[in-house]
Amino acid sequence: MDRLKWPIYCFVAVAFWNMLGAGVFGFLINPPISLYYIQGLNTTAVHAHAALFGVYGFLALGFVFLIARYLRPNTxxxxKLMKWxxxxxxxxxxxxxxxxxxxxGIIxxxxxxxxxxWYARSEEFMQQPLFDTLRWVRLVGDVVFIFxxxxxxxxxxxxxxFKPKHTAN
Structure with missing residues (x-):
C-alpha cells in the first residue's frame, strides 16, 4: 500500500476540496438569495478555484500517479519531492x-x-487601492502553487x- 501512498493522498485531497470548494463555497454562492447578490463576483472565483483544481485537478493528478506507478512499477x-x-x-x-x-468577494x-x-462590479469599485494590494498579495499563493x-x-x-537505480527482481 505504501507504493500507492501519493495517489491516495491526491484522492484524499479531492475529498477535502470537494467538501470545501464544491460544498462550502458552492453553497455560499448558490442559494437563491446569494445568486441575486453575489453571483459573478469574486466569491464565484473562490468556488471555481477550490472546486475545479481542488477536485478535478487532484483527481487527475491522482490518476496520473496511479498510472505512473503501474507503468513504472520499479521506479x-x-x-521528498512528492511531499513538497x-x-x-x-x-x-x-x-x-x-x-x-x-x-x-466578501467586500x-x-x-x-x-x-x-452594478456598483460591486463597476470599474470604480474594483480599482480601489485595497483590491490592487490584495491582487499583489495573491501572487504569493500563485508562486507557492507553481512550485x-x-x-x-x-x-x-x-x-x-530515467530508469530506476535499483530494480527489484
Whole structure:
C-alpha cells in the first residue's frame, strides 16, 4: 500500500476540496438569495478555484500517479519531492483563496447588498487601492502553487525518462 501512498493522498485531497470548494463555497454562492447578490463576483472565483483544481485537478493528478506507478512499477516516488509538491499545491491554493479571492468577494458582496450589483462590479469599485494590494498579495499563493506543480512535474519527468537505480527482481 505504501507504493500507492501519493495517489491516495491526491484522492484524499479531492475529498477535502470537494467538501470545501464544491460544498462550502458552492453553497455560499448558490442559494437563491446569494445568486441575486453575489453571483459573478469574486466569491464565484473562490468556488471555481477550490472546486475545479481542488477536485478535478487532484483527481487527475491522482490518476496520473496511479498510472505512473503501474507503468513504472520499479521506479519509486521521490518522497521528498512528492511531499513538497503535494503540500505546496494545497498551500498555494489555500493562500490564493484566503489572501485575495475571498476577501475581495466578501467586500464585493457587502457592496452588492448595500449599493447594488452594478456598483460591486463597476470599474470604480474594483480599482480601489485595497483590491490592487490584495491582487499583489495573491501572487504569493500563485508562486507557492507553481512550485508545487513544478515538483510534481519533475517527479513525472523522472519517472518517464530515467530508469530506476535499483530494480527489484
Amino acid at each position: 519509486p516516488f521521490n518522497d 509538491g503535494f503540500w505546496l499545491l494545497n498551500g498555494g491554493l489555500i493562500l490564493m483563496i484566503v489572501s485575495s479571492l475571498l476577501p475581495i 464585493q458582496g457587502y457592496a452588492s447588498i448595500s449599493e447594488g450589483l 508545487g506543480a513544478l515538483a510534481f512535474l519533475l517527479q513525472i519527468f523522472t519517472m518517464v525518462f
